[in-house]
Amino acid sequence: MTTDTVSAPETHAFEADVSKLLHMMVHSVYSDKDVFLRELISNAADACEKLRYEAISDPALFGDDPQPRITLALDKEAGTIVVEDNGIGMSAADMGETLGTIARSGTKAFMDRLTADKNGEGQQLIGQFGVGFYSAFMVAGNVDVVSRRAGTDEAASWSSDGLGTYTIAKVDPAVAPARGTRVTLHLLDDAKTYAERYTVERIVKAQSGHVPVPIFIKELGSEEEERQVADGAALWTKAKSDISEEDYADFYRSVAGQFDKPALTLHYRAEGRHEYSVLTFIPETKPFDLFDPDRKGRIKLYVRRVFITDEAEILPRYLRFVRGLVDSADLPLNMSREMIQDSPVLSAIQKGVSNRILSELDKIATSEPDRYRAIWENFGAVLKEGLYEDFERRAQLLGLARFKTSMSNGEWRSLKDYAASLKDNQTAIYYATGTDLDRIAQSPQLEGFKARGIEVLLLPDQVDSFWTTVGADYDGKPFKSVTQGATDLSLIPLAEGSAATDAPSEDVSSFISFAKDALADQVSDVRVSDRLTTSAVCIVASESAMDLQLERMLAAAGQAPERAKPVLEVNAGHMLIAKLGQTGASDEERADLAFLLLDEARIAEGQPPADPRAFAERLERLMTKSLN
């Protein structure tokens, strides 16, 4: 510590998660450690923006220094880099709350991924998660923070070697910035390059050239003057023609805290009843915590270039992968964040921006289908949540949706494509849900559809079990699960080469009614199927019951309502079923066979037999008999 403490430093232990994270960062070799600078600059810029916001109601906070700035001071001799801002600053209590904990959601998922990281994706992950302040320990053996909260005369310091504890002390304000925070990194031997102007300037330009606060570099012991390396101009206020693709990409990285490029950039100014600028991006890669329930959209809200909040939930949850900002010209600056949330101006912005993003997606879906498919691959499962949640935009979202189908050979198809290949007499859009695309494609319930050349949507995402239940339709055709209710397949002729199933013989019919009685506790019906061609049996949900996959998901989440009994369907044309009809077996033996058929159908679904012990006993009896 280089500062004068005026209270004895208090030592604290890092929260367990922070310690673990620090340990991983210190002990892993990431190819690109430059990210630490982006994180510290981003914190410094946030601090300046917070001050700008608080100064709206209390202009005295600016004192005689209203211009925000970030200064990077390099000292080759001492092997240090200092990141200093004149932003809001931190009190000793603020430091205790923020620089020892991790408040971010998704931390656990992040840690698990980092621990399991075997192929060097850690650096990518750190970029995606934005480990923030702690990334300083990738390049520094010791980190000192000295800060003075705006409008106060008290200063505090925070210091740590990143090995488990940190100290906080009150310090003489004379050694602290007049306002704001100074972070000093004592660089590790292999990171001394971060004390060199050339390296630092290059990194700032590449990573942070567009943060909305000007950045200066000064080199201690050098003849050269302090130099401005970023102008802090708000990129979104510039004309599109003055912004290069590279500028947009840099800005995206700093606003989204990611490493990749934007897959789609949307920059426009809305005029008319409400005026606002929008600069949003769809990332090129999928963030790993996309499905973390705590993950929030992070569109920043500015009012006339003053950052207000990133919690205004400008976009619906199903657009939570979109990053960027909205800058309103109409909202009053002195309105509290809570009141902004309820303001009709914000509702108009929410509606306008959401609609525009969807119509932009619509546009590229038609004009650049390959590019659109790449976006759908990453974010389709999230967009589909909108089918469930956003009634008003459902039709538009259905138009945007892409599906792999039983006939698409792994390609994505739109519902328009599907509708164009409907069979005569086909009254519904058929789908099959599950957890794994290949398994769904192999479901016995699809056989009858394949035999008739009827396309079936294969739906492997969790959300699919939900949106399909909301009564949506496309082009007047309802969505219908292939594992639910009776099908109307007999009205649709078989494709050439598929053998028609004869009506069941009397023997088979009598076995079916026997099985119905024997299995009465397990199934609501046993009936002849028109959806099977090669498998002997399958189970389906009855017409009024919940789809099987949804029922399984709810059961796994401990929320299953009373389970409805499924229906056992048998393939009357299958050799086994024909033989079962003819067998002269005793009733006990026939009951065993009926139960085995039901368990076979369950196993084909990936389910365990209803009673594994009874199943094993029946199988043994059957095997013993076949060997006699």
Ligand SMILES: Nc1ncnc2c1ncn2[C@@H]1O[C@H](COP(=O)(O)OP(=O)(O)OP(=O)(O)O)[C@@H](O)[C@H]1O
């Ligand atoms: N220069 C600074 N000035 C004021 N407060 C700061 C500064 N640097 C860090 N902090 C405080 O420490 C907190 C933790 O910072 P950290 O970088 O770890 O996470 P974050 O910035 O909240 O999250 P993210 O990295 O996702 O943006 C910040 O939220 C802020 O409250």
